[in-house]
Amino acid sequence: MTILAINGKKIEAAGGTILDVARANGIHIPTLCHHAALAPQGACRLCLVEVKGMRVLQPACTYPISEGMDVQTDSPKVRTARKFVLELLLSDHPKDCMTCETCGHCELQDLIYEYGVKETPFVGDRHLFPPDERDPFILRDMEKCIRCRRCIRACDEIQAVNALTMMNRGFRAKVATAFDTRMQDSNCIFCGQCVSVCPTGALTEKDSHGKGRDWQTTKVATTCPYCGVGCNFDLNVRDGKVVKVTSAWNAPANKGALCVKGRFGWQFLHHPDRLTTPLMKTSFWKEIKGTEGAPSPYKGFVETDWDTALDAAAGRLSAVRSADGPDALAILTSAKCTNEENYLMQKLARKEIGTNNIDHCARL
Amino acid sequence: MTIEELERIRTEARQILAERGERFLPDGELKPPRPGEVRVVLRNCGQIDPKRIEEYIAKEGYFALHKILNMTPEQVIDETKRSGLRGRGGAGFPAGQKWFFARQALASRPAPADGAPPAYLICNGDEGDPGAFMDRAVLEGDPHSVLEGMAIAAYAMGATQGYVYVRAEYPVAVEHLQTALPQARRLGLLGKNIFGKGFDFDVDIRIGAGAFVCGEETALIDSIEGRRGEPRPRPPFPAVSGLWGRPTSVNNVETLANVPQIFLKGADWFAGMGTEKSKGTKTFAIAGKVKNAGLIEVPMGITMREIIYDIGGGILNKKEFKAAQTGGPLGGCLPAKYLDTPIDFESLVAAGSLMGSGGLIVLDENDCMVDVARFFMDFTQDESCGKCPPCWLGTKRLLEILTRITRAEGTEKDLETLEYLTQNISTASLCALGQGSVNPVVTTMRHFRDEYEAHVRDKFCSSGVCKGMFHYEILADTCNGCGACRLKCPDKVIKGAKKAVHEIDQANCIVCGDCYKACKFAAIAIRPRPTPKSKLPECG
Ligand SMILES: Cc1cc2nc3c(=O)[nH]c(=O)nc-3n(C[C@H](O)[C@H](O)[C@H](O)COP(=O)(O)O)c2cc1C
Ligand code: SF4
Ligand code: SF4
Ligand code: SF4
Ligand code: SF4
Ligand code: SF4
Ligand code: SF4
Ligand code: FES
Numbered sequence: 001m002t003i004l005a006i007n008g009k010k011i012e013a014a015g016g017t018i019l020d021v022a023r024a025n026g027i028h029i030p031t032l033c034h035h036a037a038l039a040p041q042g043a044c045r046l047c048l049v050e051v052k053g054m055r056v057l058q059p060a061c062t063y064p065i066s067e068g069m070d071v072q073t074d075s076p077k078v079r080t081a082r083k084f085v086l087e088l089l090l091s092d093h094p095k096d097c098m099t100c101e102t103c104g105h106c107e108l109q110d111l112i113y114e115y116g117v118k119e120t121p122f123v124g125d126r127h128l129f130p131p132d133e134r135d136p137f138i139l140r141d142m143e144k145c146i147r148c149r150r151c152i153r154a155c156d157e158i159q160a161v162n163a164l165t166m167m168n169r170g171f172r173a174k175v176a177t178a179f180d181t182r183m184q185d186s187n188c189i190f191c192g193q194c195v196s197v198c199p200t201g202a203l204t205e206k207d208s209h210g211k212g213r214d215w216q217t218t219k220v221a222t223t224c225p226y227c228g229v230g231c232n233f234d235l236n237v238r239d240g241k242v243v244k245v246t247s248a249w250n251a252p253a254n255k256g257a258l259c260v261k262g263r264f265g266w267q268f269l270h271h272p273d274r275l276t277t278p279l280m281k282t283s284f285w286k287e288i289k290g291t292e293g294a295p296s297p298y299k300g301f302v303e304t305d306w307d308t309a310l311d312a313a314a315g316r317l318s319a320v321r322s323a324d325g326p327d328a329l330a331i332l333t334s335a336k337c338t339n340e341e342n343y344l345m346q347k348l349a350r351k352e353i354g355t356n357n358i359d360h361c362a363r364l
Numbered sequence: 365m366t367i368e369e370l371e372r373i374r375t376e377a378r379q380i381l382a383e384r385g386e387r388f389l390p391d392g393e394l395k396p397p398r399p400g401e402v403r404v405v406l407r408n409c410g411q412i413d414p415k416r417i418e419e420y421i422a423k424e425g426y427f428a429l430h431k432i433l434n435m436t437p438e439q440v441i442d443e444t445k446r447s448g449l450r451g452r453g454g455a456g457f458p459a460g461q462k463w464f465f466a467r468q469a470l471a472s473r474p475a476p477a478d479g480a481p482p483a484y485l486i487c488n489g490d491e492g493d494p495g496a497f498m499d500r501a502v503l504e505g506d507p508h509s510v511l512e513g514m515a516i517a518a519y520a521m522g523a524t525q526g527y528v529y530v531r532a533e534y535p536v537a538v539e540h541l542q543t544a545l546p547q548a549r550r551l552g553l554l555g556k557n558i559f560g561k562g563f564d565f566d567v568d569i570r571i572g573a574g575a576f577v578c579g580e581e582t583a584l585i586d587s588i589e590g591r592r593g594e595p596r597p598r599p600p601f602p603a604v605s606g607l608w609g610r611p612t613s614v615n616n617v618e619t620l621a622n623v624p625q626i627f628l629k630g631a632d633w634f635a636g637m638g639t640e641k642s643k644g645t646k647t648f649a650i651a652g653k654v655k656n657a658g659l660i661e662v663p664m665g666i667t668m669r670e671i672i673y674d675i676g677g678g679i680l681n682k683k684e685f686k687a688a689q690t691g692g693p694l695g696g697c698l699p700a701k702y703l704d705t706p707i708d709f710e711s712l713v714a715a716g717s718l719m720g721s722g723g724l725i726v727l728d729e730n731d732c733m734v735d736v737a738r739f740f741m742d743f744t745q746d747e748s749c750g751k752c753p754p755c756w757l758g759t760k761r762l763l764e765i766l767t768r769i770t771r772a773e774g775t776e777k778d779l780e781t782l783e784y785l786t787q788n789i790s791t792a793s794l795c796a797l798g799q800g801s802v803n804p805v806v807t808t809m810r811h812f813r814d815e816y817e818a819h820v821r822d823k824f825c826s827s828g829v830c831k832g833m834f835h836y837e838i839l840a841d842t843c844n845g846c847g848a849c850r851l852k853c854p855d856k857v858i859k860g861a862k863k864a865v866h867e868i869d870q871a872n873c874i875v876c877g878d879c880y881k882a883c884k885f886a887a888i889a890i891r892p893r894p895t896p897k898s899k900l901p902e903c904g
Contacts, residue, residue: 042596043752045792058597088761091761125764147753166750170748170750171745173749
């Protein structure tokens with residue numbers, strides 16, 4: 001056990017950084033470049049603290065604790081430095097929170113509020129990048145980028161794609177893809193991990209723009225229907241409509257990460273073409289019901305309900321089995337199904353139908 | 365390689381050197397030591413052919429390596445500590461101590477399972493300070509002294525692989541290293557089982573792409589690993605977790621070039637030069653308004669006055685000394701009252717500047733201190749890696765204010781903002797680049813506050829540098845009517861009869877300064893303009 005003092009309070013801890021220990025003990029230290037899912041890098045300087053004996057302020061997010069350490073997390077010196085950094089960031093930031101997609105869950109906005117930075121004392125150049133709307137799914141508004149590099153680290157550490165990097169130095173330094181192309185022309189796979197870690201409105205979900213602020217939506221936890229990994233995520237719902245997908249960092253299967261389909265492929269939910277009832281071939285319907293059936297918008301199909309559709313399918317399968325034996329039937333399942341669903345399908349094949357003709361699309 | 369063989373090569377090569385008159389470069393290029401200079405790291409430069417290892421051996425080369433391989437690494441560390449050798453790359457950290465920390469970290473960790481080197485020794489030859497070329501001189505003129513120093517350091521700390529990180533702008537240095545490495549390997553002075561003592565060490569070259577920040581050791585390590593060079597917060601220190609996460613020592617070229625000499629001549633010999641805390645010699649690149657600019661090597665503790673006036677020959681054109689800028693872009697400007705300060709690590713820091721890597725720029729009355737600060741800030745802002753806002757954004761704001769002041773657009777408030785910026789940038793930045801970037805501003809504001817005030821209050825640049833903020837006047841009581849100025853004036857706007865006081869037609873003068881330079885009688889003065897011109901278009 002290491003014994004140290006934070007703000008004069010004696011604290012025992014097993015190890016970790018000053019930030020880890022402070023947070024575990026309910027001591028607030030602001031952060032901006034830090035993200036629990038990413039390796040700390042000490043870039044933004046918001047978490048600066050005073051460590052007794054050190055000439056300059058030290059970042060709590062990277063500084064390991066040691067025996068007898070004496071830390072001040074909220075001294076005037078610390079507060080001045082943090083306010084200074086915020087004033088600098090504000091001097092290179094469009095002050096348009098009112099129309100910003102991230103307003104209300106923006107970490108920069110929260111800190112500017114916490115430190116009461118109404119005005120910046122600095123006048124000078126400001127980056128004037130037009131919002132980059134050339135890509136699908138992700139809108140990059142680099143004027144709002146504070147260069148915390150969370151996106152770069154997420155792309156590297158979580159997704160292992162490394163589509164993003166810093167380019168240039170000094171004031172001209174910016175986040176970019178290789179050769180500064182649009183994301184579509186880089187090796188980006190649009191997983192959106194970068195969007196989910198961005199603390200500001202620099203990276204946002206393009207299709208969610210204007211559809212609802214964080215506080216106007218409710219989060220409905222669900223599991224992704226696209227594949228068998230079983231990623232958990234939250235449908236962000238406003239007035240009965242899904243407007244965005246986000247994922248909690250403690251989601252058991254995916255730890256907050258999603259793929260392009262899970263994160264961005266939700267528009268089909270409210271698409272007019274989406275099937276909401278089962279359809280049955282008009283000829284089949286006629287064969288078993290002897291009537292024309294309810295017309296559907298799809299040529300050659302009638303609309304029906306689940307009971308009717310399942311009964312009809314079961315009836316047909318039983319008929320084939322009685323006429324030609326169980327091996328006349330075969331079942332092919334899908335990698336998109338969960339393990340449990342695949343298990344049930346083989347049970348259906350082997351136990352109910354009585355055939356070993358069961359296979360799976362992934363076994364090519 | 366055996367000691368007998370090394371001795372045989374030495375004897376033969378001494379013959380060649382003697383026949384050549386103990387020199388390699390021709391007269392014009394060979395710069396003999398000036399009075400007051402003591403050459404330790406530059407001792408062989410120009411004397412030997414840097415592309416022939418035999419000539420280095422003739423100068424006792426690789427004998428120190430043989431000697432230390434009969435000592436324990438701990439003894440090598442202790443001897444280096446006793447010599448008082450401190451890093452010449454800027455921070456002045458004791459070299460022996462650095463190897464000790466790396467060795468300690470190495471002992472506490474298992475070796476890599478895949479047989480990769482357990483620890484690394486990196487020679488920092490990035491030398492990014494504008495106007496500095498000390499390390500270049502050593503790498504070009506005596507590459508083997510650096511390689512031998514590296515081998516000794518590697519033995520002390522426990523490294524088996526070394527890298528020389530050298531900037532691409534030094535093609536000759538790269539070429540000479542590329543020649544030196546196979547020569548040393550061929551003679552068994554690098555590679556496996558050196559001198560049959562079971563010590564393995566090899567060196568590779570890594571070429572930097574010319575980013576100043578890549579000279580910072582953690583950024584340099586990133587760069588060798590193939591990533592964009594950006595400083596990382598410490599801890600962990602490179603001695604504990606450096607290249608590929610292994611214990612690493614980064615040492616400057618000049619530091620390493622001292623090492624063989626320390627073991628040949630003894631720690632006491634080295635400790636006999638310099639001051640109490642700064643031992644040995646230091647190379648300086650003197651530049652600016654000094655008569656004999658160039659590279660020198662002097663004992664630590666020498667004063668600035670001795671360097672500038674005795675060795676440098678004094679200020680050009682009988683002008684008045686105003687300040688010396690030491691330590692490169694992260695250093696500071698020291699006024700005349702520091703001329704007798706001994707040059708050592710502590711004294712320079714106490715004066716608000718730095719030893720840095722040894723740049724020394726002499727400034728005279730015609731150098732504007734605000735403009736000097738602006739010049740360095742322009743460099744630092746350009747070279748900031750862009751990682752932490754105090755530096756990438758703070759230096760931008762500093763630069764903007766300094767630019768405004770030198771364009772007659774500055775206000776009193778700007779001076780306050782400058783102070784607010786410098787204080788906070790220095791405490792909040794991640795690495796020494798940001799922390800030190802403010803030094804040129806802080807020292808010029810401290811020692812030349814009157815110039816800043818004249819710029820913002822009177823819109824007057826008394827040095828005659830900032831365009832639109834001064835004009836020239838002919839002093840009626842000094843002008844003897846020689847007419848030199850009149851003849852020089854490109855716009856023919858100076859009137860005056862022979863032997864009569866001349867006068868400038870201010871309305872048509874373009875403030876080119878030719879008359880000012882031409883007057884041999886100091887009869888032309890820099891004076892405030894009656895109406896300062898502000899908002900000049902950007903130029904130059
Ligand atoms: C911005 C910056 C640039 C640096 N550039 C160099 C350099 O060009 N050469 C060098 O030897 N050290 C440079 N350093 C210092 C190195 O980080 C490191 O301290 C040094 O190489 C250690 O060697 P030494 O102990 O022999 O001095 C630089 C430091 C900073 C902060
Ligand atoms: S990114 Fe944050 S601070 Fe910037 S405009 Fe949007 S909400 Fe405001
Ligand atoms: S969407 Fe995914 S792959 Fe593309 S840049 Fe962001 S993190 Fe990288
Ligand atoms: S885009 Fe967002 S996550 Fe990436 S560096 Fe900018 S602010 Fe940080
Ligand atoms: S101080 Fe400057 S160079 Fe150093 S890490 Fe920060 S931005 Fe990069
Ligand atoms: S400053 Fe130039 S233009 Fe003006 S008087 Fe002198 S020489 Fe002529
Ligand atoms: S050069 Fe000097 S002394 Fe000669 S006329 Fe001009 S101002 Fe007078
Ligand atoms: S949160 Fe620690 S430096 Fe950014």
